[in-house]
Amino acid sequence: MKELSEHADCVLPIENESLFDIVSKINQMTNSGKLGSTVKQSSLVTSSAGGIKHLQEKPFDAMNNIVANLLLNLTSSARFEGSLNMDLNEISMNLVPFPRLHYLVSSLTPLYTLADVNVPSRRLDQMFSDAFSKEHQLLRADPRHNLYLACALLVRGNVQVSDLRRNIERLKPSLQFVSWNQEGWKTGLCSVPPVGHSHSLLALANNTCIKPTFIELKERFMKLYKKKAHLHHYLHVDGMDQNSFSEALSSLSNLIEDYN
Numbered sequence: 001m002k003e004l005s006e007h008a009d010c011v012l013p014i015e016n017e018s019l020f021d022i023v024s025k026i027n028q029m030t031n032s033g034k035l036g037s038t039v040k041q042s043s044l045v046t047s048s049a050g051g052i053k054h055l056q057e058k059p060f061d062a063m064n065n066i067v068a069n070l071l072l073n074l075t076s077s078a079r080f081e082g083s084l085n086m087d088l089n090e091i092s093m094n095l096v097p098f099p100r101l102h103y104l105v106s107s108l109t110p111l112y113t114l115a116d117v118n119v120p121s122r123r124l125d126q127m128f129s130d131a132f133s134k135e136h137q138l139l140r141a142d143p144r145h146n147l148y149l150a151c152a153l154l155v156r157g158n159v160q161v162s163d164l165r166r167n168i169e170r171l172k173p174s175l176q177f178v179s180w181n182q183e184g185w186k187t188g189l190c191s192v193p194p195v196g197h198s199h200s201l202l203a204l205a206n207n208t209c210i211k212p213t214f215i216e217l218k219e220r221f222m223k224l225y226k227k228k229a230h231l232h233h234y235l236h237v238d239g240m241d242q243n244s245f246s247e248a249l250s251s252l253s254n255l256i257e258d259y260n
Contacts, residue, residue, distance in 0.1 A: 002251035009092045014138045019063040073202035076190040086188030094186040095150045095206045104204045107136040128167040131203040146209035148177045150184035157199025211259040
């Protein structure tokens with residue numbers, strides 16, 4: 001955490017628990033028949049072994065696929081043409097108002113842009129609403145009920161700038177932005193949609209909802225550190241000493257205070 005806070009330009013934390021919840025939701029919808037024939041038996045969402053029954057046993061392929069789709073959407077402007085393309089430098093420039101507060105909460109919609117899975121497209125307005133719901137976050141957090149420092153929307157597909165502006169104006173009243181950055185929006189449009197979909201949306205939010213994740217991380221660390229559990233494994237590594245842990249803990253505590 002110390003190195004990430006001091007040397008990274010942007011960090012996109014992702015929780016396995018959140019990914020597993022998303023995969024479980026896909027599994028439930030598949031078993032209930034809500035997706036019907038739209039999910040192919042050989043789809044990667046059912047793991048590389050194929051077959052929906054393996055989803056609960058080996059969800060890691062599907063979980064990794066969600067992360068891969070995050071990266072595909074994040075870099076789409078560098079690979080395809082668009083009327084309002086946005087590069088990675090612009091994300092850091094517009095979403096990070098202070099050097100240490102560069103941890104961004106990400107959300108994807110539709111959630112099921114996984115390999116050869118085809119699901120009915122979400123309505124455009126619903127897609128924007130989904131991006132701000134806690135069910136679509138790749139981190140267990142609820143940004144809608146916390147404070148935004150800035151937000152970026154990266155849209156792929158046949159979407160107009162007017163659609164972006166209309167949905168931002170529609171969502172603004174329900175989102176809390178810091179008083180000194182009420183217009184803290186950054187938008188990107190890539191004309192090429194993901195395979196099997198008419199459009200998709202990646203939302204990146206610099207939001208105080210990430211603070212509980214850091215608090216939980218600190219609490220879990222302290223339970224082990226107080227007992228010096230597993231410490232000897234790291235102290236045998238060249239360049240590591242006990243001061244490294246104290247510095248990391250101090251850096252994390254300062255980060256939590258910064259997000260206050």
